[in-house]
Amino acid sequence: VFFLLPASLCFDVYYYTRSWIIFKLNSAPEHHEIRVKDVQRQVREWNINSEAVPMCTARPGWQSISFREAAYKKAFHKIQINMVDILEIDTDEMTVRCEPLVTMGQLTHTLTELGWTIPVVPEMDDLTIGGLVMGTGIETSSHKMGLFQHICVAYELVVADGSVLMCSETENRDLFYSVPWSYGTLGFLTAVKIKIIPAQRFVRVEYKPCYSLDDIVKTFTQETTKVEGNQFVEGVMYSLHSGVVMTANMCTAAHPGQVIL
Ligand SMILES: Cc1cc2nc3c(=O)[nH]c(=O)nc-3n(C[C@H](O)[C@H](O)[C@H](O)COP(=O)(O)OP(=O)(O)OC[C@H]3O[C@@H](n4cnc5c(N)ncnc54)[C@H](O)[C@@H]3O)c2cc1C
Structure with missing residues (x-):
């Protein structure tokens, strides 16, 4: 340290x-x-x-x-x-x-x-x-x-x-x-x-919580194969049965109170 x-x-x-x-x-x-x-x-x-x-x-x-x-x-x-x-x-x-x-x-x-x-x-x-x-x-x-x-x-x-x-x-x-x-x-x-x-100034992220392995696999597959939008897709597992799929797109403006710098 x-x-x-x-x-x-x-x-x-x-x-x-x-x-x-x-x-x-x-x-x-x-x-x-x-x-x-x-x-x-x-x-x-x-x-x-x-x-x-x-x-x-x-x-x-x-x-x-x-x-x-x-x-x-x-x-x-x-x-x-x-x-x-x-x-x-x-x-x-x-x-x-x-x-x-x-x-x-x-x-x-x-x-x-x-x-x-x-x-x-x-x-x-x-x-x-x-x-x-x-x-x-x-x-x-x-x-x-x-x-x-x-x-x-x-x-x-x-x-x-x-x-x-x-x-x-x-x-x-x-x-x-x-x-x-x-x-x-x-x-x-x-x-x-x-x-x-x-590059745009902000990235708008949406979090989709999932409560089973099937759910997370289905959601991840759906989100990654979407033709429009979803510039970024990421998944995190917290346990075998719970996780979150995050989808995101670049955007030029952000709503006050919804910005994490
Ligand atoms: C905690 C962690 C997180 C990671 N996150 C990501 C991630 O988000 N995305 C991702 O893609 N990867 C990720 N990685 C993996 C990472 O991509 C690889 O470990 C990568 O090889 C490391 O890159 P480096 O720049 O240290 O290259 P090195 O390990 O130094 O090189 C990789 C290979 O390229 C060769 N090489 C490098 N430069 C040259 C050169 N100029 N000429 C000829 N050969 C060369 C080296 O000899 C070696 O064989 C992560 C790894 C760790 C440990």
Whole structure:
């Protein structure tokens, strides 16, 4: 409590301030190229010196939002990918381009200030774009918008020979569809282009209490398969026989007395 919480707060303040300054100065794209070249250099050096040992990202297990210890990393050749910046927001194309260590908190704070969001927002602030692409990501809008990879339109990777590959629906299509769930086995992710949508100021939530397992399954199925509305659907079980299904939609105004900020 006395060390971890203050240390974590200081780290968050440093991290968000740094991203904000870099974004405002619009200097990140220039640094991105340099950072990609640095990843390429490390991979090429691995090819010359230590190919017998597999590569992995140098990110330590304690930084990952996972219960797994990632002990395998100890014996692997570590590649530093310190890429933490939002590179470009294109409101005409309705996309945002990010580096892999951009977190959900960082991205949503930046986008919502500008009136935008991404269609699937995995709920923990510290989840990273890289982890959500290479593993997978899901959230309460996924019944309509799909998994995290379904809102991604292009990836940039450094592959095992040190070259940079871009992939999308129209370029290196097979690679584009193989990247999600690949857990870093196809290359190091260095940038991702993601769809954005307009964000409204409020979300109106409705709670539907359920008092049996059949009831909650029926309600959840009905609400997730509705064609109109229900941008977000979530369910919580309190016991085997009681739970609640929550449905929600973005809205521009809220009624006084019904707002939880
Ligand atoms: C309490 C809790 C709540 C959670 N809530 C949600 C949720 O709401 N929605 C959801 O979708 N998930 C949730 N998760 C699961 C979470 O999505 C996964 O644990 C995710 O993989 C963690 O992301 P990370 O950013 O820490 O990535 P990591 O665990 O660091 O990475 C995941 C994988 O991607 C690879 N990888 C990462 N970056 C790169 C890169 N640049 N190049 C190549 N490979 C790379 C890693 O090697 C690893 O194999 C939750 C997990 C926990 C513990």
